[in-house]
Amino acid sequence: PQASGKPADYVYFDRTTSGFSEDAVQRAKGAQLKLEHYYKVAVEAAIERNTRRVELERKLAADAMMPDERKQRQLIQLGKKESTFLRLRRTRLGLDDFRTVKVIGKGAFGEVRLVQKTDTGKIYAMKTLKKEEMLKKDQLAHVRAERDVLAESNSPWVVQLYYSFQDPMYLYLIMEFLPGGDLMTMLIKYDTFSEDVTRFYIAECVLAIEAVHKLGFIHRDIKPDNILIDKDGHIKLSDFGLSTGFHKQHDSSYYQRLLDSATGVQSPTAAARNSVMVNAIHLTMTSKDQIATWKANRRKLAYSTVGTPDYIAPEIFRQQGYGNECDWWSLGAIMFECLVGYPPFCSESTHETYQKIMNWQYHLVFPDDVHLSRESEDLIRRLITSAERRLPVDQIKLHPFFFGVDWNTIRHIDAPFVPHLRSITDTSYFPTDELDQVPEEPAGADSTGSNKDLAFLGYTFKRFTLNSTAF
Amino acid sequence: TSPAPAINKPLYLCSPFVDAALVKGNFKTIVMLPKYVDVNEWVATNIFDFYQNINMFYGIITECCTQQSCPSMAASPSLNYTWINQDRKSVQLPAPTYIDYVMTWVQNLMDDETVFPTKAGRDFPPAFPSTIKHVYRQLLRVFAHIYHAHYPQILHLRSEPHFNSLFAHFLAFGREYELLDIKDVKGTANSPVGIGALWERWKENGILEG
Ligand SMILES: Nc1ncnc2c1ncn2[C@@H]1O[C@H](COP(=O)(O)OP(=O)(O)OP(=O)(O)O)[C@@H](O)[C@H]1O
Numbered sequence: 001p002q003a004s005g006k007p008a009d010y011v012y013f014d015r016t017t018s019g020f021s022e023d024a025v026q027r028a029k030g031a032q033l034k035l036e037h038y039y040k041v042a043v044e045a046a047i048e049r050n051t052r053r054v055e056l057e058r059k060l061a062a063d064a065m066m067p068d069e070r071k072q073r074q075l076i077q078l079g080k081k082e083s084t085f086l087r088l089r090r091t092r093l094g095l096d097d098f099r100t101v102k103v104i105g106k107g108a109f110g111e112v113r114l115v116q117k118t119d120t121g122k123i124y125a126m127k128t129l130k131k132e133e134m135l136k137k138d139q140l141a142h143v144r145a146e147r148d149v150l151a152e153s154n155s156p157w158v159v160q161l162y163y164s165f166q167d168p169m170y171l172y173l174i175m176e177f178l179p180g181g182d183l184m185t186m187l188i189k190y191d192t193f194s195e196d197v198t199r200f201y202i203a204e205c206v207l208a209i210e211a212v213h214k215l216g217f218i219h220r221d222i223k224p225d226n227i228l229i230d231k232d233g234h235i236k237l238s239d240f241g242l243s244t245g246f247h248k249q250h251d252s253s254y255y256q257r258l259l260d261s262a263t264g265v266q267s268p269t270a271a272a273r274n275s276v277m278v279n280a281i282h283l284t285m286t287s288k289d290q291i292a293t294w295k296a297n298r299r300k301l302a303y304s305t306v307g308t309p310d311y312i313a314p315e316i317f318r319q320q321g322y323g324n325e326c327d328w329w330s331l332g333a334i335m336f337e338c339l340v341g342y343p344p345f346c347s348e349s350t351h352e353t354y355q356k357i358m359n360w361q362y363h364l365v366f367p368d369d370v371h372l373s374r375e376s377e378d379l380i381r382r383l384i385t386s387a388e389r390r391l392p393v394d395q396i397k398l399h400p401f402f403f404g405v406d407w408n409t410i411r412h413i414d415a416p417f418v419p420h421l422r423s424i425t426d427t428s429y430f431p432t433d434e435l436d437q438v439p440e441e442p443a444g445a446d447s448t449g450s451n452k453d454l455a456f457l458g459y460t461f462k463r464f465t466l467n468s469t470a471f
Numbered sequence: 472t473s474p475a476p477a478i479n480k481p482l483y484l485c486s487p488f489v490d491a492a493l494v495k496g497n498f499k500t501i502v503m504l505p506k507y508v509d510v511n512e513w514v515a516t517n518i519f520d521f522y523q524n525i526n527m528f529y530g531i532i533t534e535c536c537t538q539q540s541c542p543s544m545a546a547s548p549s550l551n552y553t554w555i556n557q558d559r560k561s562v563q564l565p566a567p568t569y570i571d572y573v574m575t576w577v578q579n580l581m582d583d584e585t586v587f588p589t590k591a592g593r594d595f596p597p598a599f600p601s602t603i604k605h606v607y608r609q610l611l612r613v614f615a616h617i618y619h620a621h622y623p624q625i626l627h628l629r630s631e632p633h634f635n636s637l638f639a640h641f642l643a644f645g646r647e648y649e650l651l652d653i654k655d656v657k658g659t660a661n662s663p664v665g666i667g668a669l670w671e672r673w674k675e676n677g678i679l680e681g
Binding site: 006007009010011013015016017019020021023024025027028030031032034035036038039042043046049050053075076078079080082083084086087089090091119 | 480482484485486487488489493494500501505506507508509512513515516519520524527528530531532534535581587588589590591623624626627628629630633636637
């Protein structure tokens with residue numbers, strides 16, 4: 001049959017998948033998605049490679065002092081790095097390329113281990129995430145977001161991700177190891193900080209949060225457990241588990257659609273993720289007992305899937321949308337905790353904490369027995385306030401509390417606590433004795449996966465490092 | 472079995488399928504050797520990716536490529552590829568067996584640290600270019616068979632834009648690095664390769680460079 005306007009060789013073909021197994025249909029869909037991803041990445045990589053070369057060539061051309069021979073060597077050096085990076089793509093890293101030195105942390109979806117790459121001897125932190133758990137809890141988009149933030153940034157304020165891989169059961173993130181532990185552990189140890197020490201950490205957090213915002217992300221989950229300390233005592237942010245970027249892959253419903261289209265299910269409208277919290281208001285004040293309970297349970301809370309809501313801004317719990325101001329609220333709560341010893345809305349139950357956050361006007365109370373300077377109380381009140389009135393970053397930086405802070409050099413000055421490390425594998429800053437229920441070596445998987453792997457498409461990542469030779 | 476009389480040329484050469492493409496624009500962007508980069512490294516990485524991608528697409532039609540449906544490794548009505556066995560004799564094999572041999576052979580090469588080095592400081596062997604030409608020739612045959620024998624299935628599974636682009640990329644890459652002989656792509660006058668005409672057609676419509 002031939003219609004007018006069509007070429008002479010135009011053929012109508014009746015498509016049907018009736019002659020195929022369910023498996024073949026799914027595999028076809030998977031192959032299509034993977035190939036689309038492959039070409040997208042191939043083009044991006046070509047552009048990035050080109051940019052790196054052009055930038056170096058331009059830099060060298062502008063340098064009148066450097067001898068030509070040295071310029072030539074730098075270009076050859078770049079070519080070597082690019083070649084090594086290509087080689088890394090063919091190298092299949094897996095669990096057996098790493099040896100666990102020690103379990104150092106636990107999060108909602110898995111553990112963090114100090115590992116050593118067996119052939120190079122280099123040290124990394126390896127985060128294990130159980131796929132099944134994340135599918136159950138609708139955390140896929142979050143994982144992707146976490147990977148993207150970490151992967152895209154070269155920021156000194158964000159924990160570097162070098163490599164990621166997966167097996168049918170787990171995702172593995174290979175990150176730089178920060179030997180100083182986290183701010184939560186530090187707060188458990190010191191209880192409170194002086195105003196000077198607080199100024200240092202909060203100022204560094206301001207720059208780190210600003211860096212994340214500049215990358216186009218809202219962290220949404222800034223808390224002391226996610227503020228890590230490097231070997232010099234400076235901070236870096238980790239855990240973008242809850243951060244939402246602006247890529248479409250960060251939308252949870254995107255993953256559901258991906259899975260549905262693979263299984264032939266027509267997706268209904270995307271379900272909204274955030275539930276509304278409407279509950280009766282209890283006007284109980286924070287008592288000493290409550291604080292004690294809270295402190296005792298602090299680490300347990302960090303390990304639970306629910307997580308602690310202590311640092312989350314009220315607008316996140318409402319369904320009316322929010323912007324990156326929510327991260328400044330969290331910072332206010334952390335600052336309060338650094339100076340007072342517990343976060344402003346801590347309660348015996350997470351439920352009660354929600355209530356208090358929603359009615360922060362009544363519950364933001366500065367205790368009489370702790371002396372705070374006028375400046376610090378003022379800054380906290382300008383962060384823990386309604387989203388419209390919260391200070392924007394440039395005004396935060398100008399706040400009198402930060403008087404004397406040199407924002408350009410703070411990362412290079414001496415930190416108040418510099419970890420004393422006896423070796424590159426020193427884990428004395430981690431509560432490793434509290435983690436004995438975690439297996440020393442990750443289990444790994446031997447069975448082959450199902451279609452669920454589709455949702456983890458694009459997960460495998462290898463970092464191009466210009467200034468350090470990872471792996 | 473004889474082809475349906477109504478269709479005098481293979482489906483993959485007919486509109487609209489012949490023009491279906493996932494990747495639009497010039498393949499040069501992703502084919503060209505990046506400046507200062509080692510050519511062996513570049514070719515090795517691309518071979519690795521082609522292998523994975525072809526394997527993936529063959530994977531979706533394996534259930535249709537059986538000893539019964541494809542008793543020989545056919546690439547046109549008048550061309551069956553033969554496999555050189557251990558005794559250096561050329562033998563006819565059913566297509567699934569043939570393809571399995573090809574894929575296993577390539578996989579083993581890629582896992583062989585002396586052929587495809589992955590460890591730091593290891594170099595490619597001097598014979599690497601000629602090894603790659605062999606690999607390329609066999610992978611071309613896998614494409615040729617799928618186009619000849621399984622294109623309707625590719626259409627049923629709505630994968631023709633993807634498969635076409637993968638093959639066009641493969642041809643563009645092979646041409647750039649001289650990994651393909653014209654006679655392998657087109658065959659001989661007596662036994663042409665089916666996809667030879669596809670190559671010509673893509674050069675005409677600009678999917679590939681002339
Ligand atoms: N790169 C790293 N170097 C050193 N320690 C780390 C690193 N990443 C994480 N940790 C340690 O492991 C702990 C748990 O990590 P993380 O918070 O990323 O886990 P998680 O599963 O995302 O937890 P949650 O989502 O509940 O915050 C951290 O509090 C920290 O002590």
